Amino acid sequence: MDFALSDDQKSLRDLAARIFADHCTDESLRALAKSGTGDDPALWRALAEAGLLGIGIPEAHGGLGFGMAELGLLLEEQGRRLAPVPIFATLVMGALPVAAFGSAAQQAILPRVAAGEAILTAALEEAGNPDPIRPMLRARQSGDGWVLDGVKTAVPYGAQAERIIVPAMGEAGVLVFLVDPRGAGVAVADQQGTDGAPQAEIRFDAAPVGAADLLGKAGDGDAIARWIVDRARAGLAHLQVGICAEALRRTAAYSSERIQFDRPLGSMQAVQHRVADGFIDVEAMRSTAMRATWLLGEGITSPAEIETAKYWAAIGGHRVAHSAQHLHGGIGADTDYPIHRYFLAAKRVEVALGGAQPMLAAIGRAIAAGETQLLSGVEA
Numbered sequence: 001m002d003f004a005l006s007d008d009q010k011s012l013r014d015l016a017a018r019i020f021a022d023h024c025t026d027e028s029l030r031a032l033a034k035s036g037t038g039d040d041p042a043l044w045r046a047l048a049e050a051g052l053l054g055i056g057i058p059e060a061h062g063g064l065g066f067g068m069a070e071l072g073l074l075l076e077e078q079g080r081r082l083a084p085v086p087i088f089a090t091l092v093m094g095a096l097p098v099a100a101f102g103s104a105a106q107q108a109i110l111p112r113v114a115a116g117e118a119i120l121t122a123a124l125e126e127a128g129n130p131d132p133i134r135p136m137l138r139a140r141q142s143g144d145g146w147v148l149d150g151v152k153t154a155v156p157y158g159a160q161a162e163r164i165i166v167p168a169m170g171e172a173g174v175l176v177f178l179v180d181p182r183g184a185g186v187a188v189a190d191q192q193g194t195d196g197a198p199q200a201e202i203r204f205d206a207a208p209v210g211a212a213d214l215l216g217k218a219g220d221g222d223a224i225a226r227w228i229v230d231r232a233r234a235g236l237a238h239l240q241v242g243i244c245a246e247a248l249r250r251t252a253a254y255s256s257e258r259i260q261f262d263r264p265l266g267s268m269q270a271v272q273h274r275v276a277d278g279f280i281d282v283e284a285m286r287s288t289a290m291r292a293t294w295l296l297g298e299g300i301t302s303p304a305e306i307e308t309a310k311y312w313a314a315i316g317g318h319r320v321a322h323s324a325q326h327l328h329g330g331i332g333a334d335t336d337y338p339i340h341r342y343f344l345a346a347k348r349v350e351v352a353l354g355g356a357q358p359m360l361a362a363i364g365r366a367i368a369a370g371e372t373q374l375l376s377g378v379e380a
Contacts, residue, residue, distance in 0.1 A: 003290045005073075012055065012070055016077040019046050024081035026338040032084060033341075038196045039160070040084045047085065048116025056091050058099055061110035068096070068231060072238035072293045079242025079349075082341055084197070086119050089156035092235035094120025097165055097228050098178065101216035106178050109163060122165035122228060123152035123202050130358045132167070133225045137204065139168035139175045145211060146175065148185070148204035154352070158200025159188050165215060166204075167225045174221035176228070177213045184208060195344035230303060233310040233353050234296060237289035240313035240349045244285060244320040247342035248278045251324040254339075258329075265327070274323045281316035288312045304366035311359035314350045321346035 005013070023043040032040060047053050055070045057063025064070075071091055078087050095113050098106055098120065112118040124132040137150030148168055158164060158181065166179045181188050185207030191199040216224045252275050255266035265271055292309035295302050321343045325332045328339050354362070366372050 003294065008066075009070060009073060012052070012066070013073045013077060015050055016047075016052055016074050017080075019043070019050060019052070020077055020081035020083045022046075024083045029082060029084070029338070029341060030336065033196060036196075038084055038192065038198045039086075039157075043083060044085045044116050047087075048114070051114075053087075053091065053116050054114040056096050056099070057110050057114050061099065061107060062114040063099075063110065068092075068234060068296045069293050071096075071235065072289065075235055075238040076242035076245075079239040079244075079345070080246040082195075082243070082345055086121070086157040086160065086198075088232075088235050088239060089121040089161070090119050093122035093124070093156070093228065093232050094161070094163070094165060096231055097122070097176075097215060097224065098163075100227070101176075101220075101224055102178065103212070105212065106215065118162045119157055119160050120163055120165070121155055121157050121161040122167075122232070123155045123158065124167065124229060124232065124353060125152065125154045127151070127153050130354065132229050132353055133174070133222070135167045135169050135174065135225075137166065137168040139170040139177075139209075141171065142208065145213075146170065146177075146209050148177070148179075148207040148209060150204055152202045152204075153199075154191060154193070155200045155202055156193075157198050158202050159190050160198060164202065165228065166202075167221065167228070170218075170221070173219070174225045175218060176215040176221050176224045177209045178215050179207070179209060179213060193344075193348040195341060195348050197345075197348060226303065229353065230306045231296060233306050234289065234292040236349050236352055237285065237292060237309040237313040240317045240346065241282065241286045241289055243342055243345050243349065244278075244317055245282050247324040247339065247346065248275065248282055248320055250339060250342070251275060251278070251327050255327055271327060274327060278320045278323050281312075281320050285309075285312045285316045302372075304363050304372050307354075307359045307362045307366075310354060311356055311363065314354070314356035314359060317346045317350045318356070321350075 054063035055066045059065040126136050129136050139146040164179050164181050166177045185205050187203040189201045193199050258265040288309040292306045325343045331337050332339050
């Protein structure tokens with residue numbers, strides 16, 4: 001494994017960092033939060049004009065032809081600036097699966113995604129269901145198609161999306177559909193994440209879907225659902241690296257400047273230990289996220305490695321976010337001060353698609369089943 005960035009990757013990362021820095025200041029994020037919109041269309045257009053929305057989209061469809069590793073870098077920079085745009089929803093949860101499994105008709109939307117003209121997402125989470133790969137939403141055969149019944153919740157940008165990827169449980173296994181949220185039998189209700197990020201509850205009441213809406217083949221739904229969830233969890237891990245790295249940087253800077261008992265707060269050993277522990281957590285999050293992305297890029301199926309990255313994003317993110325908030329003292333509770341936004345964003349990522357306990361349980365099951373030796377014989 002070689003995690004050194006190529007020149008192209010460095011250029012993409014640096015370009016993304018500049019655009020996010022120009023558009024996402026503490027002042028602009030404060031104003032956006034007060035407006036209640038939770039989204040920045042101007043930033044989305046800027047990313048499209050720079051070609052960054054083409055990451056993960058094949059060149060044949062107007063993209064740059066890069067993959068999950070480059071998307072991970074983009075997500076880290078987004079997390080660092082808390083950029084309020086649907087990169088994760090559209091590029092990771094939407095465009096990647098459509099590019100990999102979609103029909104020619106379904107892939108026709110990809111050039112518009114790269115141009116910033118269409119938003120995609122995936123409806124993976126359900127209340128009371130800890131396993132997004134085994135959905136409770138039902139797909140019943142009806143003539144030449146199916147009807148969908150059930151509810152998906154916390155769908156990122158569900159109300160803004162033009163198409164939504166929806167896994168459902170059919171009679172013979174999982175089926176994955178690309179659904180128009182404005183179609184018959186589909187009701188979309190606005191929700192918000194802990195940080196105000198746009199989400200939606202999507203209710204399906206005998207919603208008709210046809211063979212043209214099926215993503216991939218009917219017998220491949222279980223594998224496609226796993227494929228999507230693995231990349232979504234890896235994407236969340238990268239997003240959390242950016243969020244927590246910046247929260248920790250701000251905390252270290254604040255504690256170095258804040259004078260308490262006639263000395264800098266950061267000179268106190270207990271504070272130093274908290275920040276040092278946070279650094280260890282961030283590096284563990286970074287290394288496991290990069291490993292997960294490398295495995296996906298190499299085409300190696302190792303769910304336990306993906307779950308390890310999401311575990312660290314959850315447990316490490318929890319610890320870093322709480323330490324950052326705690327070490328800021330009373331000012332950390334002031335919503336005019338920016339650190340609370342990192343806390344709220346980290347909490348949203350922590351619980352999305354499984355928190356620390358579900359991930360640890362899944363890793364334990366994989367170890368018990370002897371499924372953690374998939375790298376045997378792979379040259380590092």
